[in-house]
Amino acid sequence: MSQLYSHKGNYSAAEPLLYRSLEIRETTLGESHPSVATSLNNLALLYRNQGNYSAAEPLLKRSLEIFETTFGEFHPHVAQILNNLSQIYSDQGNHSAAEPLLYRSLEIRETTLGESHPDVAQSLNNLALLYSNQGNYDAAEPLFLRSLEIRETALKPGKL
Incomplete structure (x- = not known):
């Protein structure tokens, strides 16, 4: 409720x-x-x-x-909380605090869930948004593209 x-x-x-x-x-x-x-x-x-x-x-x-x-420090639940905490810092414009949390979340998800898991796409997208908000579009673009590729693959008919 x-x-x-x-x-x-x-x-x-x-x-x-x-x-x-x-x-x-x-x-x-x-x-x-x-x-x-x-x-x-x-x-x-x-x-x-x-x-x-x-x-x-x-x-x-x-x-x-x-x-x-x-x-343990390398679990998907840990990655989700790191992601959520990074969003709080990012919302406040504290990008230097958010960035390492996003990288750690991404590393945990890639290792524990695999590089093509939708949660990895979420981490990539959030990291790309952080860079985009900083005006670092060259760093953001490949992350956005990789996130999109993962999501397109994961959402193909017959994959659900």
Whole structure:
């Protein structure tokens, strides 16, 4: 239900539901459980959508710590949180903080999921957007093209 409210932009209805989910998971599963990390990520995304980066960042850092501790530093869940954290920095124009997170996310995804996985395309696209926003179009273009190629291949009829 919280996702429905978030997608509709009804953040005031979504926030208490996300907090409730987080509290339930922390109480029943413990504060270091991967499901808690997922709830932290979801709440952080709500704050990012509101532009409340100071609230989102610590939630993502805690989520990252839980996933790294639980699954190791080279896991797709870690890559997703790195990607989300990089978007917070990118939104604020802090490209020097975002770039290494995007590269780390890309490396994890290429290694664990394969170089033609759609999540790799997401990482490539986000890195390309970062470069494009900086005016570095020569660096952005090959990343956009590789992202597009992966997505076109993954979405071919019969591949789904």
